[in-house]
Each structure stands twice: as structure tokens, then as C-alpha cells.
Amino acid sequence: MASAWEISNMPAFKALDGDIEADICIVGAGLAGVWCSYLLSKEGKKIVLIDCDKVGRAATLYTTAFVTEVIDTPLEELSKMFDEKSAREVWQSGAEAIDRIERVIEEEGIDCEFMRLPLHMYARSEEELRSFEREADLARALGFKGRLVHKPLDGFENCGAFRIEDQAKYHPMKFFKGLLEATVSNGVEVYEDTEAVEILASNPTTVRTASGHSIVAQDVVVTTYEPFNNPEPTHFKKGMYVSYVYELELPEGSVPEGLYIDSANPYHYVRVDNLGNKQRMIVGGEDHRALIKFEDEKSFKALKGYIDKTFPNLSYKVLNKWQGAILEPSDGLPLIGQVAEHEYVACAFSGNGMTYSATAGALITDLILGRVNDYSSLYDPRRSLKPGAVLRKARDYTQEFFGGAIKNLFK
Numbered sequence: 001m002a003s004a005w006e007i008s009n010m011p012a013f014k015a016l017d018g019d020i021e022a023d024i025c026i027v028g029a030g031l032a033g034v035w036c037s038y039l040l041s042k043e044g045k046k047i048v049l050i051d052c053d054k055v056g057r058a059a060t061l062y063t064t065a066f067v068t069e070v071i072d073t074p075l076e077e078l079s080k081m082f083d084e085k086s087a088r089e090v091w092q093s094g095a096e097a098i099d100r101i102e103r104v105i106e107e108e109g110i111d112c113e114f115m116r117l118p119l120h121m122y123a124r125s126e127e128e129l130r131s132f133e134r135e136a137d138l139a140r141a142l143g144f145k146g147r148l149v150h151k152p153l154d155g156f157e158n159c160g161a162f163r164i165e166d167q168a169k170y171h172p173m174k175f176f177k178g179l180l181e182a183t184v185s186n187g188v189e190v191y192e193d194t195e196a197v198e199i200l201a202s203n204p205t206t207v208r209t210a211s212g213h214s215i216v217a218q219d220v221v222v223t224t225y226e227p228f229n230n231p232e233p234t235h236f237k238k239g240m241y242v243s244y245v246y247e248l249e250l251p252e253g254s255v256p257e258g259l260y261i262d263s264a265n266p267y268h269y270v271r272v273d274n275l276g277n278k279q280r281m282i283v284g285g286e287d288h289r290a291l292i293k294f295e296d297e298k299s300f301k302a303l304k305g306y307i308d309k310t311f312p313n314l315s316y317k318v319l320n321k322w323q324g325a326i327l328e329p330s331d332g333l334p335l336i337g338q339v340a341e342h343e344y345v346a347c348a349f350s351g352n353g354m355t356y357s358a359t360a361g362a363l364i365t366d367l368i369l370g371r372v373n374d375y376s377s378l379y380d381p382r383r384s385l386k387p388g389a390v391l392r393k394a395r396d397y398t399q400e401f402f403g404g405a406i407k408n409l410f411k
């Protein structure tokens with residue numbers, strides 16, 4: 001499976017070949033693991049970061065890298081599922097994560113095509129545009145820069161949009177590589193081809209590897225996407241989905257460079273990058289539950305149909321297509337925090353892993369150092385699920401199932 005973001009000069013690391021000690025062992029070297037390693041190493045902690053494969057070759061490679069505070073549950077829904085304060089905090093933590101990403105790019109001199117730009121949620125009908133009004137009003141009431149655009153956006157079929165300012169995009173593997181190199185220069189030891197198979201809870205904690213070695217550490221952070229050791233507080237709080245993506249090449253100036261999403265269920269996401277005398281468009285969607293096996297080609301065909309309907313006059317060449325795993329939280333919010341004594345987890349980021357990885361790095365650093373963090377209870381993996389929140393998300397996921405996978409079966 002190919003991704004648009006492959007780069008050839010990623011650093012390589014040897015496998016762990018003996019027993020070692022550290023202050024903190026981080027299991028899983030995707031974006032979340034590297035963010036945690038980077039921020040903890042800046043606090044002077046001795047960190048060991050391990051991956052069962054090569055670094056950055058799982059979900060982080062197959063992302064589309066919208067860097068945004070806008071999550072797939074609208075603010076209005078979040079306010080009903082939790083309360084307005086929580087809804088504001090979700091977007092606020094995302095906005096702070098974008099600032100943190102921008103700051104680290106500057107401080108570490110990471111060349112990764114980072115660009116601030118608005119995100120547009122485009123309406124496919126006048127009625128849909130009217131339904132965005134409440135969301136735009138609420139965004140403003142909660143202190144965010146969002147407004148309705150009453151005329152169609154250039155370059156494709158739409159009736160206007162809800163525009164949210166100050167979002168961003170970057171090249172995810174260039175960013176990942178830069179953050180990893182900064183992490184290594186802070187003294188973090190990285191081991192590839194080193195699979196964690198067990199965490200022995202004692203003081204200190206021991207991570208056992210498949211090759212029989214031990215990493216003894218005060219604290220362990222699990223960032224393996226789906227936590228490899230299945231900690232009890234995360235049970236029933238997440239489900240694996242699959243999302244499908246096309247990468248297209250367009251003539252220069254076809255669609256304004258930007259980030260676009262619709263509000264269908266399952267929703268679609270479109271990213272346009274200007275690349276000199278041509279453009280790259282990445283279109284994703286048609287998500288469905290991973291447990292239920294569908295012919296992937298049906299989902300790709302449905303996505304292609306969506307592209308042709310939404311961009312009827314576009315001339316494009318298909319460069320690539322891929323699919324990737326999305327871990328959805330049962331109540332719409334990720335699981336970031338402590339799951340047992342000296343054991344932490346960061347997962348269930350849905351389609352917002354770029355910002356949630358940065359949030360997880362800061363939050364887990366604060367928890368390990370005993371500092372207060374504004375988002376610790378909001379994202380606490382040990383929280384009790386609110387029945388109302390789970391029911392609302394279950395309704396969304398059911399609509400998504402019938403609106404996407406089942407519909408696509410008959411195409």
C-alpha cells in the first residue's frame with residue numbers, strides 16, 4: 001500500500017539486544033510516541049522509545065494530516081453530550097496543540113511545509129448551509145473564529161461553507177522525521193524491531209519484549225495506536241474503523257489550496273496542496289467498522305463516485321490510493337492519561353491524531369511530573385462513559401454504517 005508521504009531518509013535504529021533501565025519507557029514510535037518522548041526528554045527524563053516495526057510506518061504514514069481543532073463531533077453535539085465548557089475545551093486543546101506544533105517547528109527548524117489556513121466545512125445544499133448557522137454561532141460564542149460563507153467556494157460543487165480560521169496542514173512524515181531527530185538529539189534511545197509483549201506492574205515497572213529482554217522504568221507510556229496490552233479502563237471505549245483515500249494530481253489552479261470537509265455520514269475530507277505547476281488533491285472517506293469485512297474496491301469505487309460528483313469539471317490523474325485504520329472513541333473523546341500505577345496510554349484519536357498526539361505529549365508529561373493539566377479529566381481513560389454521549393455516538397456510527405458501507409455494497 002502506497003502513501004503520499006513516503007520519504008527516503010528516515011533515521012534507522014537497531015533492535016534492543018539486552019536489558020536496560022530508563023526513567024520512562026514509551027512503547028510505540030508513531031507520532032504520539034515521539035511527541036511524548038520529545039516533551040518528556042526536554043524535562044531531563046531518560047527515555048527509551050521502542051517500536052515492534054520501523055518508526056512511523058503505521059497510522060502516521062497513512063494520515064491526511066489536517067492539523068485542526070475541529071473534530072468529527074460538532075460543537076453542538078459535544079455540548080449536549082457533555083456540556084458547553086467541555087465542548088470549548090475540546091477545540092481549545094486542539095488550538096493549543098496547533099500553536100505547540102508551530103512553536104516546535106520554529107524552535108527545532110523543522111522543514112515540513114507547515115502552513116496556517118482556514119478549514120471549510122462545505123454545504124451540499126442550501127438547507128445544509130442553514131443547519132451550519134447554529135454551529136457557527138456556537139463557535140463564536142465559545143470564543144473561536146468561525147463564520148458562514150454564503151456563496152459557493154471556488155472549484156467545486158457546494159452552496160457555501162462554515163469557515164474556521166487558523167487551522168493548518170503540513171507534510172506529516174517530514175514533521176515526524178524532524179521531531180524524531182530533535183528527540184534523539186535530546187538523548188532519547190530508540191529501538192526498532194522491538195516488540196513489547198507484557199508490562200509487569202511493580203515498582204519500578206518492567207516492559208518485557210518478544211525477544212526476552214526487559215526495560216525497567218519508573219513509568220511506561222503505551223502509544224501503540226490500539227494499546228497492545230488492552231488495559232482494563234479502555235475496554236468498551238473504542239472501536240476500529242477503516243478509512244479510504246485517493247491521491248490525485250490536478251493541473252495548477254484547479255481548486256484553491258486548502259482543507260475541506262463535508263458533513264455527510266460517513267463524512268469526506270479533501271486536502272489540496274499547491275506543488276509548483278501542479279496540485280495534489282487528497283480525498284478520503286467512506287469509513288466503516290473494521291470488524292465487518294467489505295470488499296475494499298466497493299469503498300474505493302464509492303469514493304471515486306463522490307469525487308466525480310463533487311468535482312464534475314475536474315481533470316485529474318489518480319496517483320495513489322490507500323486505506324488506513326481509524327480508532328474511534330465510544331463517546332467521541334480520546335483516551336489520554338493514566339490507566340494503572342505508573343502506566344499511561346494515549347489512543348482513540350479518531351481523525352485528529354496530529355493535534356491529539358501533541359496534546360497527549362503535553363498531558364502525559366504533566367501527569368508524570370505531577371503538574372496540573374486543564375484537560376486531564378476531559379480525556380481521562382478511566383472516566384465513566386456518559387450513557388447519553390455513548391448513545392449519541394452509537395446513533396452516529398449506525399447512520400455511518402448504513403450511509404456508507406451498506407449503501408456501497410449495492411453499488
Ligand SMILES: Cc1cc2nc3c(=O)[nH]c(=O)nc-3n(C[C@H](O)[C@H](O)[C@H](O)COP(=O)(O)OP(=O)(O)OC[C@H]3O[C@@H](n4cnc5c(N)ncnc54)[C@H](O)[C@@H]3O)c2cc1C
Nearest residue numbers: 028030031032052058059060063064066196324352353354
Ligand atoms: C486514512 C487516515 C486519515 C487520517 N487523517 C488524519 C488527519 O487528516 N488529521 C489528523 O489529525 N489525523 C488523521 N488521522 C489519524 C492519525 O493519522 C493518527 O491518529 C496518528 O497518526 C496516530 O499516531 P499514533 O502514534 O497513535 O499511532 P501509529 O502511527 O499507528 O503508531 C503506533 C506505533 O506502535 C507500534 N506498535 C504497535 N504494537 C507494538 C508493540 N506491541 N510493541 C512495540 N511497538 C508497537 C507500531 O508499529 C506503530 O509504529 C488519519 C488516519 C488515517 C488512517
